[in-house]
Amino acid sequence: MINQYEMVIGLEIHAELKTQSKIYCSCSTQFGSDPNTQCCPICLGLPGTLPILNEKVVEYAIRAGLAMNCSIATKTKQDRKNYFYPDLPKGYQISQYDQPLCYEGYVEIPLKKGTKKIGIQQIHIEEDAGKLIHTKEGTFIDYNRSGVPLIEIVSKPDLSSPQEAKQYLERIRMILLYIGVSDCKMNEGSLRCDINVSVRKKGDIHYGERTEIKNMNSFSYAVKAIEYEAKRQMQVLEEGKTIIKETRRWDEKSQCTVPMRKKEEAEDYRYFPDPDLPYIYISEEQIERIKESLPELPNEKKQRLMSTYDINGDDAELLIANPKIGQFFEETMMYFSNSLMAVNWIMGEGFRLLAEKDKETEIFPFTAMQFAEFLQLIEDETISNSIGKKVFEKMWNAEESPSHIVERYGWKQISNPQELESIIHEVLSQNQKSVEDYLSGKKVASKALMGQVMKKTKGKANPRKANEILKKRLKEKIS
Numbered sequence: 001m002i003n004q005y006e007m008v009i010g011l012e013i014h015a016e017l018k019t020q021s022k023i024y025c026s027c028s029t030q031f032g033s034d035p036n037t038q039c040c041p042i043c044l045g046l047p048g049t050l051p052i053l054n055e056k057v058v059e060y061a062i063r064a065g066l067a068m069n070c071s072i073a074t075k076t077k078q079d080r081k082n083y084f085y086p087d088l089p090k091g092y093q094i095s096q097y098d099q100p101l102c103y104e105g106y107v108e109i110p111l112k113k114g115t116k117k118i119g120i121q122q123i124h125i126e127e128d129a130g131k132l133i134h135t136k137e138g139t140f141i142d143y144n145r146s147g148v149p150l151i152e153i154v155s156k157p158d159l160s161s162p163q164e165a166k167q168y169l170e171r172i173r174m175i176l177l178y179i180g181v182s183d184c185k186m187n188e189g190s191l192r193c194d195i196n197v198s199v200r201k202k203g204d205i206h207y208g209e210r211t212e213i214k215n216m217n218s219f220s221y222a223v224k225a226i227e228y229e230a231k232r233q234m235q236v237l238e239e240g241k242t243i244i245k246e247t248r249r250w251d252e253k254s255q256c257t258v259p260m261r262k263k264e265e266a267e268d269y270r271y272f273p274d275p276d277l278p279y280i281y282i283s284e285e286q287i288e289r290i291k292e293s294l295p296e297l298p299n300e301k302k303q304r305l306m307s308t309y310d311i312n313g314d315d316a317e318l319l320i321a322n323p324k325i326g327q328f329f330e331e332t333m334m335y336f337s338n339s340l341m342a343v344n345w346i347m348g349e350g351f352r353l354l355a356e357k358d359k360e361t362e363i364f365p366f367t368a369m370q371f372a373e374f375l376q377l378i379e380d381e382t383i384s385n386s387i388g389k390k391v392f393e394k395m396w397n398a399e400e401s402p403s404h405i406v407e408r409y410g411w412k413q414i415s416n417p418q419e420l421e422s423i424i425h426e427v428l429s430q431n432q433k434s435v436e437d438y439l440s441g442k443k444v445a446s447k448a449l450m451g452q453v454m455k456k457t458k459g460k461a462n463p464r465k466a467n468e469i470l471k472k473r474l475k476e477k478i479s
């Protein structure tokens, strides 16, 4: 039954902007301060106060808009979205209703095969609400977050699987980090999203009724919530019932979405232009100036890495997702030319040891030049790949250069033919059984013999040369 349906998913992502002060007053936006120490009459919504828009907020939002290929409005306004909740002392949130600052953009997300363009309907600016803290003694309100600037990035319903939604979230996060407008810390709530999900029979051109899952602050929860919710809707339809348009929330404990309330319509909020705030005018020069100040964006960087260093899309993707490592890779390429080899060591042993030893720093404890020296030792067969792993690990703790490490531990590869000849001669005479196996047709026995050679030399035999000699000697025995 599930195969007959397809999912239609749209995301509304809220990102806190990392301006020094709030959107309509000069209170600090610093996270983690004592409750209610960063508030003033304006962000507490006391009567008689007037908001003054923080210019930086507009600039950051335009930065985000341009990075996501949006058009930028040259004249826009701010509206009041009216509703009551204890974390919203004014009784309304200042947002943008029908004239968003940025509109009609897209981002490109990587899929297993190729890429997909996900439409951005709009990006608008708004203020955050306070935070409710529920304890045994009761519920407390912290207004420090009240008036922290947000952008809301609204996608078109172009996503058709939980995996695509995750890729999209990751891409948006990466772009926001690259352009430096948000720190995107999901655990601190500075990036969160609402998910709209509906399902329809494949081939159907009409959208099914949708539900909205509120306030997701983890990528993996988002994936699970979409999976669950889509399946639930398919079952409801299969039973001949209809989907109720409602707001739901993900319950991690029971691993399902549960209803919160009937979904509000726009008219429920009685939006109207905020009479305290004038129109915002943006000049073409201002847009141009911001455009020029944008750094290289993730997709541009990916393309450049692929074409400059001849690496594949998956590797480039990992490098752009870890900007520090990406830079390290590019620095390495200034001293070493085999990009594939560099990438393999970074992605393999590099990431493995990074996860084990240096989770916090996200970068290797040696220079790109030292790394290049290390790669050179392998490439010119001074050390073998397996010894390379040992050297690489030592580089984590030692101040020494890789060549010194090799010297000190006597790990230089044995490539001298005479020396290898005599080792192989010994191995053959000490392992008659394997030799006989080989001669009776069990070709794999040569692997066991090669293993003995490596064991005898503590992994130092040049594998290519040793293998050549071993094969030669074994062949002689056949003839």
Ligand SMILES: [Zn+2]
Pocket: 022, 025, 026, 027, 038, 039, 040, 041, 042, 043, 044, 147
């Ligand atoms: Zn304030």
